[in-house]
Amino acid sequence: MSAEATPPLTVALVEDDAGFQEAFRSALTDASDLSISGVAATVAQARQMLSGSPADVLVVDLGLPDGSGIDVIREAHALWPTCAIMVSTTFADERNVIASIEAGASGYLLKDSPLPTIVQDIRILHAGGSPISPRIARQVLMRFRPDERPAEVADKSAIPNLSDREKETLQLITRGFSFDEIAELMGVSRNTVLTFVRRIYTKLEVRSKTEAVFEARAHGLL
Structure with a gap:
């Protein structure tokens, strides 16, 4: 069939x-x-x-x-x-x-x-x-290019603190995977992935995947 x-x-x-x-x-x-x-x-x-x-x-x-x-x-x-x-x-x-x-x-x-x-x-x-x-x-x-300041002058406290799982989620988003695919690759539920995404958006102060990727790159997280 x-x-x-x-x-x-x-x-x-x-x-x-x-x-x-x-x-x-x-x-x-x-x-x-x-x-x-x-x-x-x-x-x-x-x-x-x-x-x-x-x-x-x-x-x-x-x-x-x-x-x-x-x-x-x-x-x-x-x-x-x-x-x-x-x-x-x-x-x-x-x-x-x-x-x-x-x-x-x-x-x-x-x-x-x-x-x-x-x-x-x-x-x-x-x-x-x-x-x-x-x-x-x-x-x-x-x-979104970061200021070209000497590394020792940069404000380290301004860099968002993402967990390892949130960074992994962000990496997979950057590679173009859907939320369902990310859930399968990470071995978690789709709801768990959406929780990671909400935390990423909050920490990076963004509202979309595109913004999250650009902000993460600007902060050197990707």
């Missing part, structure tokens, strides 16, 4: 450009493991969508006719806590990048990226990775 087929990942899109919507649908057409669960063109429509069943992945444009996609990200992060969120936009400025990450986005793609690659980016995002356009990655890395 054949194994039961795995249901496709559900993907929701918040995008006001009809041309991009159509191209997005076309890019996902041949992906049997992905399915579009909803499309919203405004913040108001997105909020209505968020009142329904959560998608596995949410792709959000920032420039919407009635507001900012960052508000959608923030609300989705609260209402759909298991949903992985990715930005797809033309905005490449640091303010929008950092605000999106702080709101809960784990990926940030510019629309100058080839759209067909969005399928693989969605898979990577859902698996726990953080697809980021190279230009954006450079901005974020530069922002």
Whole structure:
């Protein structure tokens, strides 16, 4: 008897450009493991969508006719806590990048990226990775680069004190493993992994996996 087929990942899109919507649908057409669960063109429509069943992945444009996609990200992060969120936009400025990450986005793609690659980016995002356009990655890395001060002058007390298990969890997050995969690799339950993650977020004063990785690198923890 054949194994039961795995249901496709559900993907929701918040995008006001009809041309991009159509191209997005076309890019996902041949992906049997992905399915579009909803499309919203405004913040108001997105909020209505968020009142329904959560998608596995949410792709959000920032420039919407009635507001900012960052508000959608923030609300989705609260209402759909298991949903992985990715930005797809033309905005490449640091303010929008950092605000999106702080709101809960784990990926940030510019629309100058080839759209067909969005399928693989969605898979990577859902698996726990953080697809980021190279230009954006450079901005974020530069922002979180530690001060180039002599080691003897650095404030050692400012370095967060992570336990060995928390460091192990963070290392696995950095390598792109999902929480379920991390639980299996560490020989603990998923709830235990989520406890480690919450402690990491608290100690690093962050709210997403992307921020946690950058902060950990800035403090020399990775």
